Amino acid sequence: MNLIRCTYDQHASQILDVFNEAIVNSAALFDYEARSPESMVAWFQAKEKGHFPVIGVEGADGQLLGFASYGTFRAWPAYKYSVEHSVYVHKDHRGQGIGRTLMQALIAAAQTQNYHLLIAGIESTNAGSIALHEAMGFVHAGTISQAGFKFGRWLDLSFYQLVLPTPAAPNER
Numbered sequence: 001m002n003l004i005r006c007t008y009d010q011h012a013s014q015i016l017d018v019f020n021e022a023i024v025n026s027a028a029l030f031d032y033e034a035r036s037p038e039s040m041v042a043w044f045q046a047k048e049k050g051h052f053p054v055i056g057v058e059g060a061d062g063q064l065l066g067f068a069s070y071g072t073f074r075a076w077p078a079y080k081y082s083v084e085h086s087v088y089v090h091k092d093h094r095g096q097g098i099g100r101t102l103m104q105a106l107i108a109a110a111q112t113q114n115y116h117l118l119i120a121g122i123e124s125t126n127a128g129s130i131a132l133h134e135a136m137g138f139v140h141a142g143t144i145s146q147a148g149f150k151f152g153r154w155l156d157l158s159f160y161q162l163v164l165p166t167p168a169a170p171n172e173r
Contacts, residue, residue, distance in 0.1 A: 001098070003105055006054040006067055012040040014064035015054075018088045027123040027155050028088070030148040046071065052083070053109045057098050065093040068102035070110065073119055081116035081170060087132070099132045107136070107162065114167035123148075124156035133160045 006015065020034040047054050047069060056067040066089035073082040085106055089098045110118055122129045124143055138160040147157035 008044040
């Protein structure tokens with residue numbers, strides 16, 4: 001496995017495949033319809049504009065096994081030290097430590113960029129994601145009941161957070 005920075009040209013279609021599998025088969029994403037290839041242009045542009053990393057794990061054959069990123073938690077200035085992240089592992093490669101590898105790289109990137117809080121919004125029955133986050137030191141910060149509706153049922157959204165020791169000198173500028 002190789003840890004890499006994902007790019008639009010090399011990874012957009014593979015990321016889209018992972019997203020769309022999750023949309024169709026899980027409640028990990030609260031979308032109803034598969035995303036279009038065009039949606040990846042805006043997704044990568046938003047990551048680039050915000051200086052947000054897109055970290056991937058590739059197999060020896062160059063296949064993207066999983067990816068992780070973060071982005072703006074809320075748009076007001078006082079939230080500038082908080083980011084909301086996501087981690088996705090290809091359905092054929094779950095349970096192999098890829099999620100942990102991605103989370104470690106994401107935490108390191110957040111600290112390098114002087115973020116203070118990583119936030120995960122996880123559908124409350126996603127036991128695998130919850131276990132991964134708890135193993136990485138995240139704590140449950142609250143649950144919003146019936147936050148979404150998909151697959152004919154209400155979905156609860158649980159928030160998990162990890163407080164980082166950065167930045168050394170936060171400011172209001």
